[in-house]
Amino acid sequence: MSEKRAIIAEHIFLINYSDSIFEKEINKFPETEVDSIDMYIKIMGNYGTPFFNYDMKIKLTSNEIIFQRNDYLIEVKADYSEAKIYVNNDFALKHAMMNLYSCYIVYRKWGLLLHSSCVIDQNKAHLFTGYSGAGKSTAAKLSNPRILLSDEASIIKIQGNEITVFDSPFRSETESHAKNLTAGIGSIQLLIQSNQNKRELLKKSDALMQLMDKVFYWAHNREDTKNILQLMQQLVQNTPVYELYFQKNESFWELIS
């Protein structure tokens, strides 16, 4: 067994893993010396079959929540103090960690993991979200040389009217180069590819409706689902959300900066 004390945003995880094939994925989480552990995680291999779809089974017992996909299984204590993760491969491990982390921060009423890329411009975090193929990673690539906080899943801390975006280790195409970086939120863009650039502010109620299905979350109990609504309400109350019609070049930044 190997061990790593890792930090994701403000949360410390003591990760034990059985197989060195997981090291590449686990090394994406920065190491920390901080003593206080938020969750103990044990990772084991040889589970299930390679990924074939996103179907998830969720089971609640008196003291555990169990998330099961064909390529991973998570058993987590109801108070999120300990988790065991069984995975098929490193792809499954990445998704299992996202699953676990997302549910954990909602349980703690700390924040949300949003399906989006995030770019820093003039010290503010600007998020780009939308359905698959809308252009989240394209917008991120077109934002060079600005710093990316995420290209797939943005970690958003929501505490009252203070909204902060953290550097995300949950990435698809890019690597994190600024692991301790955070930025106050500037805006959220719902992406629509177009032959002209245009940005329209959404009503807060429409923004909430549009963003609800962009949260990485698997509903499993009423309290946590209520937390999502409260967090989302605070997010849209304190953040302008736009529809961004954009051409596939960097000119859309003229509408944001």
Next chain:
Amino acid sequence: MCKYIKKSNVEATLLDNEWILLNVDQFTVTKVNQLGGYCWDLLNEVQTLNELYRSIRVQFPESEELTINDIEQYLTQLIECGLVEHDI
């Protein structure tokens, strides 16, 4: 006559004078306008169709074209969205 009441597994939040209703078991969200929000508020207690219709006409006197059938259709939609149920 049918009676209606809101379901207990629904959380509501008000934004820009519009109610967002979340069924916490299905993780589905529905947005209703001001009239719908008023209706939703009344459904804290059991309401018949006639009671709802009368209250709405008093609260929104300008909604002259609204019929009792419109309200019944609206309630059917709310039932389909998992937000309201028949009180038996």
